[in-house]
Every structure is written in structure tokens, then in C-alpha cells.
Amino acid sequence: MARLVIVSNRVASPKERAAKAGGLAVALREALSQRGGLWFGWSGETEVNPPEAPKVFRSGRVTYALLNLDPEDQRAHYAGYANGTLWPLCHYRLGLLTFRRADWEGYRRVNEHFARALLPLLKPDDIVWVHDYHFMPLAKELRKLGFEGRIGYFHHIPWPTPEVYLSLPSHAALVDDLSHYDLVGLQTENDVRALLTYISSEIHGWIAPGGTVGLKDRRFRVAAYPIGIDAEAFVSDAKKSVGKDEERRLNESLAGRTLAVGVDRLDYSKGLPGKFAAFGELLRSFPEHRSKVTMMQVAPLSRSEVSEYQALRRELEELGGAINGEFAEFDWVPLRYLNRPFQRATLAAIYRRSRVGVVTPLRDGMNLVAKEYVAAQDPEDPGVLVLSRFAGAADELKGSLLVNPYDIEGMAAAMDRALTMPLEERQQRWRTNMDNVETNTIHHWCQRFIDELTNVTDQFGPAGDTWGNARPQ
Numbered sequence: 001m002a003r004l005v006i007v008s009n010r011v012a013s014p015k016e017r018a019a020k021a022g023g024l025a026v027a028l029r030e031a032l033s034q035r036g037g038l039w040f041g042w043s044g045e046t047e048v049n050p051p052e053a054p055k056v057f058r059s060g061r062v063t064y065a066l067l068n069l070d071p072e073d074q075r076a077h078y079a080g081y082a083n084g085t086l087w088p089l090c091h092y093r094l095g096l097l098t099f100r101r102a103d104w105e106g107y108r109r110v111n112e113h114f115a116r117a118l119l120p121l122l123k124p125d126d127i128v129w130v131h132d133y134h135f136m137p138l139a140k141e142l143r144k145l146g147f148e149g150r151i152g153y154f155h156h157i158p159w160p161t162p163e164v165y166l167s168l169p170s171h172a173a174l175v176d177d178l179s180h181y182d183l184v185g186l187q188t189e190n191d192v193r194a195l196l197t198y199i200s201s202e203i204h205g206w207i208a209p210g211g212t213v214g215l216k217d218r219r220f221r222v223a224a225y226p227i228g229i230d231a232e233a234f235v236s237d238a239k240k241s242v243g244k245d246e247e248r249r250l251n252e253s254l255a256g257r258t259l260a261v262g263v264d265r266l267d268y269s270k271g272l273p274g275k276f277a278a279f280g281e282l283l284r285s286f287p288e289h290r291s292k293v294t295m296m297q298v299a300p301l302s303r304s305e306v307s308e309y310q311a312l313r314r315e316l317e318e319l320g321g322a323i324n325g326e327f328a329e330f331d332w333v334p335l336r337y338l339n340r341p342f343q344r345a346t347l348a349a350i351y352r353r354s355r356v357g358v359v360t361p362l363r364d365g366m367n368l369v370a371k372e373y374v375a376a377q378d379p380e381d382p383g384v385l386v387l388s389r390f391a392g393a394a395d396e397l398k399g400s401l402l403v404n405p406y407d408i409e410g411m412a413a414a415m416d417r418a419l420t421m422p423l424e425e426r427q428q429r430w431r432t433n434m435d436n437v438e439t440n441t442i443h444h445w446c447q448r449f450i451d452e453l454t455n456v457t458d459q460f461g462p463a464g465d466t467w468g469n470a471r472p473q
């Protein structure tokens with residue numbers, strides 16, 4: 001079996017005991033722990049004139065290779081181009097997009113640095129799987145250095161429609177970068193449609209049946225691979241939480257009240273102000289829930305070096321304070337707002353105790369929290385998922401109450417419906433969702449991408465093969 005090499009900016013190192021908020025690192029840890037391989041990424045550290053070579057160490061079946069970055073390059077790459085330009089673009093927030101040439105150059109320098117550091121660690125038959133928008137140019141850089149093996153790319157965030165994508169000054173260069181991969185994976189069919197439409201209508205690419213793309217002299221495949229979770233582990237953690245200390249403390253603190261839960265990084269894509277407003281609207285328009293429902297929002301701080309994230313934090317503190325100020329009683333605080341991360345086992349206990357899971361991003365690549373909430377439920381007495389139609393997960397979790405996150409009153413009405421839903425309907429809806437979560441697991445996702453990455457190059461011939469005169473019909 002060929003060795004799997006994973007490249008991602010964020011690496012969940014085995015030394016870290018604290019929970020890392022972020023679906024990518026959580027998902028890749030599950031994927032690699034099964035199969036073993038090499039995980040290559042940023043160390044989380046910066047230094048002036050960093051060494052070209054990464055620090056390499058082994059833990060269990062996984063070898064880690066972690067690279068330090070120059071502080072200015074790291075800023076331009078992560079806070080600048082990746083999270084100041086690409087993140088708002090892909091989440092349809094053009095008003096928040098900044099584009100600076102210095103960030104674009106820093107982004108490319110980091111990709112060149114990564115390619116130079118990774119190349120000496122690679123064997124010709126490795127399967128290299130690159131993750132996310134931080135590394136779109138990496139395959140091109142590896143090819144320039146002579147690597148001819150299989151390279152796949154998975155984009156964890158949405159791919160915007162062509163009208164939105166065209167706002168990016170470097171739009172053509174980035175898709176040209178993608179064409180150096182053998183396989184490009186996106187979360188949903190909508191994302192695939194958006195990218196293929198851009199390629200065929202804006203940059204004269206060819207699309208063949210099955211998502212094979214021809215661009216200039218290169219060919220690659222684009223397809224949807226919706227990411228899943230380790231459903232078994234979540235079911236088991238949730239079951240184990242019953243009767244344990246944390247569950248007991250949670251129950252005592254709730255004093256018999258119903259719980260609604262939200263778990264999101266503190267990110268403007270997650271629709272947190274709208275969610276808070278909808279909870280306030282629920283208490284205003286459906287006063288029967290006052291003193292009976294508590295909402296817990298876990299929102300670990302994220303990307304605090306980016307100014308929009310600092311502004312969001314202040315906005316939420318104000319909104320949360322206003323809701324509690326308006327509705328709290330001397331023995332009931334409606335909204336519990338926590339900025340710290342929790343371990344999976346604790347989250348599983350909180351999900352299971354919650355009658356409603358409120359997942360209402362304005363846009364989201366997938367949203368693993370939605371799937372985790374479903375997996376953690378008690379089949380005999382499951383809670384209801386209120387889910388934004390703009391999360392990738394909405395394509396699969398058809399048993400949810402789908403909402404438009406821009407419609408505050410609509411979300412409040414959906415929360416009321418979830419809180420009052422009869423047991424039989426809750427069970428039916430949960431079963432529909434759980435069938436999907438149990439079938440499309442993280443292991444299935446990983447296996448399918450790797451199998452197709454292996455086959456795609458067989459189909460095309462050796463990497464670097466060109467179209468010649470043969471174009472797809």
C-alpha cells in the first residue's frame with residue numbers, strides 16, 4: 001500500500017492535550033490514525049530566518065514533519081491572503097475581503113517554502129493529499145521541483161459562484177494552480193458546479209463527463225467528497241457520558257430546564273449574531289419558553305489576529321449581554337456564552353443533553369458539528385437539529401429543520417417547533433439524519449478520496465501527460 005502524505009496548515013500534534021477547535025484538524029487526525037503515514041504542516045511557531053527543514057518526529061503510526069515560518073511570511077500567508085482574502089471570498093463576504101499584493105506574494109513564498117521542505121521527504125509512489133485554501137499553489141511548486149507522483153487537493157470551504165469568484169484579482173492564477181493536482185475535491189455538488197462553470201465560461205477550460213477538466217496542456221478531475229465524522233466514536237463518547245461527573249454537573253446546573261446548544265469557532269461565517277438574535281426573538285415571541293429553556297453557545301476564539309474577528313467578539317459580547325439583561329430571572333440566565341474550547345467527550349455529553357442543536361452559519365463548507373450533534377443523540381429520545389440551508393451538511397441531513405440564517409423570525413419559529421416537536425417526529429427525523437452520518441463516515445470519505453486519487457492517474461497515464469491533440473468530447 002502506498003504511503004499517505006497529508007499536508008495541512010493546522011496539524012493536531014499528539015502533544016496537544018487541549019481540544020483544537022476546527023473540523024479539518026479533527027477530521028485528519030481520525031483519518032491518519034487509522035492508516036498511518038506522514039503529516040506535514042506548520043509547527044505553529046515563527047522565527048526570523050527559519051530552517052529550510054522541518055522538525056520530524058513519530059507518534060504511533062504517524063510521522064509528523066512540522067515547519068517553522070518567518071513571522072512576516074506567516075502573517076501574509078495566514079492572516080493576510082488565506083484568511084483576509086480567500087476566506088471571506090469563499091464565504092460570500094465581499095465586503096470583508098482585502099487584497100494586498102504583499103499578502104499574495106507572502107502566500108506564494110510560503111507555498112514555495114513548503115514545497116522545498118517537503119520534497120526531500122517524498123518517495124515517488126507516495127500519495128500526497130493537500131488540504132485547504134492555504135495551499136492551493138503547492139502542487140505546482142512540487143511539480144516545478146520535479147515531483148511526478150500523485151497529488152490531490154481537498155477544499156474544505158465553499159467554492160463561490162463565478163460572479164463572486166471573479167472579484168478575486170488572482171482568480172485565474174489560483175485555478176491554474178489547481179490544474180497541477182490530479183484530483184480536486186470539494187464538499188458539495190453545488191461547489192463542483194460553481195468551479196466547473198467558472199472553468200468553462202471564464203478561462204476556456206474543457207469539461208468532460210465525470211468531472212474531468214482540461215486546462216491548457218493539463219488534465220485533472222473535480223468531484224464532490226462530502227466530509228463525515230467518526231460516528232462510532234461520537235456514539236460511544238455520548239453513551240459513556242451518561243451518569244458521569246460532567247453530565248451530572250450539567251444536569252444540576254440546568255435544574256430540569258431544556259437545553260439548546262450551539263458549538264462554533266468565533267467566526268463571522270458561523271452566523272452567531274443572527275443566532276443570538278433568533279434566540280432573543282424566541283423568548284420575545286414565544287414567552288412560554290422563558291425560564292424553561294437555556295441556550296449554551298460554545299464559541300472558542302479563532303484567528304484573533306484578524307481585525308474582523310476582534311470586532312465580532314465585541315459584537316457578540318454586547319448582544320449576549322443584552323439578551324441576558326432583557327430576559328434573565330434571579331434564578332435563570334437564558335444564554336450561557338463560553339469562549340473556551342472543550343474536548344470531544346465533553347461536547348458529546350453537552351450535545352446529548354440538548355433538545356435542540358442550533359447550527360446556523362451564513363455559509364459553511366460542511367459543518368461537522370451538525371453531524372456530531374446527530375451522532376450524540378439518544379435514539380429513544382433524540383433532539384432536533386435546526387440547520388442553515390447554507391451549510392454543506394444541509395445537502396445530507398434532510399431530517400433537520402432547515403432555516404435561512406438571514407431570517408431571524410424564521411429561525412426563532414424553527415427553534416420553537418424543535419422545542420415542541422412530538423417524540424415520534426423527532427425519532428423519524430433523527431433516523432433520517434443518522435443513516436447518513438453512519439454511512440458517510442470520515443473513514444469512508446478518506447478511503448474514497450484516496451482510491452479515486454489512485455485511479456485518476458491510472459486513467460490519465462503518468463503525471464505530466466498532456467492533452468496532445470486529444471480533447472474530451
Ligand SMILES: O=P(O)(O)OC[C@H]1O[C@H](O[C@H]2O[C@H](CO)[C@@H](O)[C@H](O)[C@H]2O)[C@H](O)[C@@H](O)[C@@H]1O
Pocket residue numbers: 010021022023024025027132133156157227302303364365366367368
Ligand atoms: O485553522 P484555523 O484557522 O483555526 O481554522 C479552523 C479550520 O476551519 C475551517 O474548517 C473547514 O473544514 C471543516 C472540515 O472539512 C468543515 O466542516 C468546515 O465547514 C470548514 O469551515 C478551515 O477550512 C480549516 O482549514 C481550518 O483549519
Ligand SMILES: O=c1ccn([C@@H]2O[C@H](COP(=O)(O)OP(=O)(O)O)[C@@H](O)[C@H]2O)c(=O)[nH]1
Pocket residue numbers: 019020021022023024026263264265298300340341342343344347366367368369370372
Ligand atoms: O470546543 C470545541 C469546539 C469545536 N470543536 C470541534 O471543532 C470542529 C469544528 O468543525 P466544523 O466543521 O463544525 O467547523 P470549522 O470550525 O472547521 O469551520 C468539530 O469537530 C468540533 O467538535 C472542539 O473540538 N472543541
